[in-house]
Amino acid sequence: MTTSLVPSHLARNYHPLPVVLAGGENSWVRDTAGREYLDLLAGYSALNFGHRHPALVDAARAQLDRITLTSRAFEHDLLEPFATRLAALLELRDDDLVLPMNTGAEAVETAIKAARKWGHEVKGVPADRATIIVADGNFHGRTTTIISFSTDEEARAGFGPFTPGFRVVPYGDAEALAAAIDETTVAVLLEPIQGEAGVIIPEAGYLPAVRAACDAADVLLIADEVQSGLGRTGTTLACELVGVTPDVVVLGKALGGGVVPVSAVVGRQDVLGVLTAGTHGSTFGGNPLACAVALAVVGLLETGEHQARARELGAHLAERLGAMVTDGRLVEARCAGLWAGIDLDPRHGTGRQLSERLLERRVLTKDTHGQTLRLAPPLTIAQDDLDWALDQLGDALR
Ligand code: PMP
Secondary structure, three states: OOOOOOOOOOOOOOOOOOOOEEEEEEOEEEEOOOOEEEEOOHHHHOOOOOEOOHHHHHHHHHHHOOOOOOOOOOOOOOHHHHHHHHHHHOOOOOOOEEEEEOOHHHHHHHHHHHHHHHHHHHHOOOOOOOEEEEEOOOOOOOOHHHHOOOOOHHHHOOOOOOOOOEEEEOOOOHHHHHHHOOOOEEEEEEOOOEOOOOOEOOOOOHHHHHHHHHHHHOOEEEEEOOOOOOOOOOOOOHHHHHOOOOOEEEEOHHHHOOOOOOEEEEEOHHHHOOOOOOOOOOOOOOOHHHHHHHHHHHHHHHOOHHHHHHHHHHHHHHHHHHHHHHOOOOOEEEEOOOOEEEEOOHHHOOHHHHHHHHHHOOEEOEEEEOOEEEEOOOOOOOHHHHHHHHHHHHHHOO
């Protein structure tokens, strides 16, 4: 096995598996010794189209020869096409807006700022009283404001003081959520399927009931689709699975196809419109290189073939994991498209230990916490490769 280099200056804010990667193509990656591994994590769903998808690499290369950064002090020729094509892909309303940023957390912060300002200016909630309802087990990023409403103690410990204005309710309980709405509530911020919590899929009636509660109280529904969006669940957005249209959607990860960091907040004109000139921005948000790659990502999703592939291979994945539940090798498998959270029996060790055993078998995975592992292969993975990896998983659990 490859041993990690021990760089003396690298901050240790991660606990990576002992492998040092140096190359990758589609669902396979290579370490510095040339050993190949099948990637079943896919950059936490950023690599939905695999490593170095030719269309994305070509788009980036071509853009490197044109212009890479203008800053938003000046417009560039890909900003409007990016907004137009993303809006068409997501079937946005005619006057909806697209606001490009860089990372998932930054886009979530943007949505929070927009919702608060909308609450003050449009809904008349007094300044400094706006509250946003969030769910237990949420993961929306690592900024100080976002961890202020995290329910993961490790993510919060030592980082206070925190940002006020958030109320946590149980995930999956629409009644508790509706009961938490009061005159200070401006928005509900949810993952339609919770990713970092271990691919937690609420009952089909949950999001529609949340939508109804939001409508009844004139509260915004913000869907964080940073991990669930852009094909992963077999639909372009996970919200489509239950027929819910959020007021605001947050995208990230796969929007840059693992080639560039790019995120976006999309949604209602009256909400994103409160972010008037001079009130919010980012040097790199919507830069030409990011837009070029994101446009190519939109192009891949426009055909619908990746969503279809996620449904087909996802059904196969669910069947194979279901068999491992039936024969006692797994406690539970939760699947949505080509995305799964699997819970291990403690006699098979922790999720981390299973990831380490799978690494030895040349399969890359990552535990989400404790006894839970997430599988999120590229949507472009070959079925034979997926089957081989599932054989390795099955053997590692024997
Ligand atoms: N929202 C969700 C649902 C996520 O899964 C993540 C990342 N795991 C984020 C936001 C934060 O994205 P980033 O790491 O790009 O800031």
